[in-house]
Amino acid sequence: xxxxxxxxxxxxxxxxxxxxxxxxxxxxxxxxxxxxxxxxxxxxxxxxxxxxxxxxxxxxxxxxxxxxxxxxxxxxxxxxxxxxxxxxxxxxxxxxxxxxxxxxxxxxxxxxxxxxxxxxxxxxxxxxxxxxxxxxxxxxxxxxxxxxxxxxxxxxxxxxxxxxxxxxxxxxxxxxxxxxxxxxxxxxxxxxxxxxxxxxxxxxxxxxxxxxxxxxxxxxxxxxxxxxxxxxxxxxxxxxxxxxxxxxxxxxxx
Amino acid sequence: xxxxxxxxxxxxxxxxxxxxxxxxxxxxxxxxxxxxxxxxxxxxxxxxxxxxxxxxxxxxxxxxxxxxxxxxxxxxxxxxxxxxxxxxxxxxxxxxxxxxxxxxxxxxxxxxxxxxxxxxxxxxxxxxxxxxxxxxxxxxxxxxxxxxxxxxxxxxxxxxxxxxxxxxxxxxxxxxxxxxxxxxxxxxxxxxxxxxxxxxxxxxxxxxxxxxxxxxxxxx
Numbered sequence: 001x002x003x004x005x006x007x008x009x010x011x012x013x014x015x016x017x018x019x020x021x022x023x024x025x026x027x028x029x030x031x032x033x034x035x036x037x038x039x040x041x042x043x044x045x046x047x048x049x050x051x052x053x054x055x056x057x058x059x060x061x062x063x064x065x066x067x068x069x070x071x072x073x074x075x076x077x078x079x080x081x082x083x084x085x086x087x088x089x090x091x092x093x094x095x096x097x098x099x100x101x102x103x104x105x106x107x108x109x110x111x112x113x114x115x116x117x118x119x120x121x122x123x124x125x126x127x128x129x130x131x132x133x134x135x136x137x138x139x140x141x142x143x144x145x146x147x148x149x150x151x152x153x154x155x156x157x158x159x160x161x162x163x164x165x166x167x168x169x170x171x172x173x174x175x176x177x178x179x180x181x182x183x184x185x186x187x188x189x190x191x192x193x194x195x196x197x198x199x200x201x202x203x204x205x206x207x208x209x210x211x212x213x214x215x216x217x218x219x220x221x222x223x224x225x226x227x228x229x230x231x232x233x234x235x236x237x238x239x240x241x242x243x244x245x246x247x248x249x250x251x252x253x254x
Numbered sequence: 255x256x257x258x259x260x261x262x263x264x265x266x267x268x269x270x271x272x273x274x275x276x277x278x279x280x281x282x283x284x285x286x287x288x289x290x291x292x293x294x295x296x297x298x299x300x301x302x303x304x305x306x307x308x309x310x311x312x313x314x315x316x317x318x319x320x321x322x323x324x325x326x327x328x329x330x331x332x333x334x335x336x337x338x339x340x341x342x343x344x345x346x347x348x349x350x351x352x353x354x355x356x357x358x359x360x361x362x363x364x365x366x367x368x369x370x371x372x373x374x375x376x377x378x379x380x381x382x383x384x385x386x387x388x389x390x391x392x393x394x395x396x397x398x399x400x401x402x403x404x405x406x407x408x409x410x411x412x413x414x415x416x417x418x419x420x421x422x423x424x425x426x427x428x429x430x431x432x433x434x435x436x437x438x439x440x441x442x443x444x445x446x447x448x449x450x451x452x453x454x455x456x457x458x459x460x461x462x463x464x465x466x467x468x469x470x471x472x473x474x
Binding site for chain 2: 005006007008011015018019021022023025026027029030031032033034035036039040042043044046047050051054055058185188242243
């Protein structure tokens with residue numbers, strides 16, 4: 001293969017030499033090197049979570065005794081699956097038999113979540129009887145779809161309750177409304193859009209604020225917090241994404 | 255498939271094993287190709303965090319979509335395609351957001367040659383100004399050593415389109431890297447046409463490893 005194979009045929013000599021010079025320059029740039037350790041850890045963690053999710057699903061389908069063919073999650077329709085479906089599969093039904101809210105639109109995930117009581121595929125996902133949550137958002141934090149109606153007066157108290165173990169009042173969340181939380185990339189983008197680092201997310205709750213659909217974020221690592229705790233509760237519009245994210249309110253945690 | 259078996263298997267065999275439920279197969283596939291995929295993402299996006307996000311998105315996508323791989327291209331081509339698409343998606347989403355431009359970050363190279371670092375930054379800054387389609391073509395062809403045919407397979411466009419994108423991208427880079435007031439192109443000022451004096455290559459650097467994209471049956 002001659003190098004002319006890399007260039008348009010209609011270049012004059014001077015233009016061809018410019019093209020060669022730039023190509024040589026680009027090829028001379030140093031290799032960026034291997035994947036950095038922190039990036040590698042993150043990727044490996046994500047892939048492990050995917051495998052655990054698949055294994056949990058396979059085990060659940062097998063335990064159902066239906067004899068149905070186990071289909072790994074990855075063979076479903078394209079699109080990101082919530083990384084925490086494995087934990088959703090371990091949701092404990094509340095004593096009142098409230099409908100288990102599901103993440104994403106996959107019905108088998110709903111069936112899986114409804115058929116398992118007790119236990120947890122992810123130690124971080126559940127805390128205490130009646131607690132319902134999903135596996136930590138990437139890179140950290142608990143994610144809920146409680147449907148709680150937060151008010152200004154009780155915002156901090158209720159938001160901090162997300163961090164504590166023990167039963168919490170959960171309500172059914174309409175399927176599909178959890179789209180924000182179903183996609184870790186979207187949730188990460190939301191956290192950044194409100195000016196925070198994803199690593200500082202302690203908890204997120206898909207809920208309402210003063211009757212308005214919202215996402216409540218509990219963040220740490222906040223400098224200059226009035227209360228000195230370094231934490232802050234931020235409420236954003238439910239349509240929280242870069243470019244449209246809007247803080248409805250933010251309150252420092254004493 | 256044991257880890258030893260995994261290390262001996264071809265990429266296509268690993269992907270098939272992964273689809274069949276082998277937990278060791280996909281990690282081995284990632285281990286083999288992650289560094290080159292990282293380099294593609296980093297060079298295309300010029301931002302470490304964006305590249306990390308894009309690479310993660312791409313690998314998750316590959317994990318989930320492995321069953322859709324039809325075998326009409328090499329596994330490495332398929333992986334490169336997914337990474338490039340993840341990068342281009344990020345660029346387009348970033349463009350749609352009213353944000354400040356992403357900062358350019360120099361990957362840690364261990365070099366303490368200030369001049370070479372400056373030159374590399376100049377080139378990367380210039381690359382970042384290209385349309386993402388031209389940038390992706392140049393990253394694959396000029397920086398990663400893919401043939402035009404291989405790059406066309408990754409980008410799922412015609413070979414003529416790859417050549418055209420590269421040509422326009424190089425022409426733009428030549429103009430961006432040309433010192434102000436200097437007439438003509440980089441080669442017109444004499445000297446080594448492969449290393450024009452006004453466009454400084456990184457001294458002592460070596461080109462990246464030859465591409466293995468498109469090689470079927472490749473083994474570790």
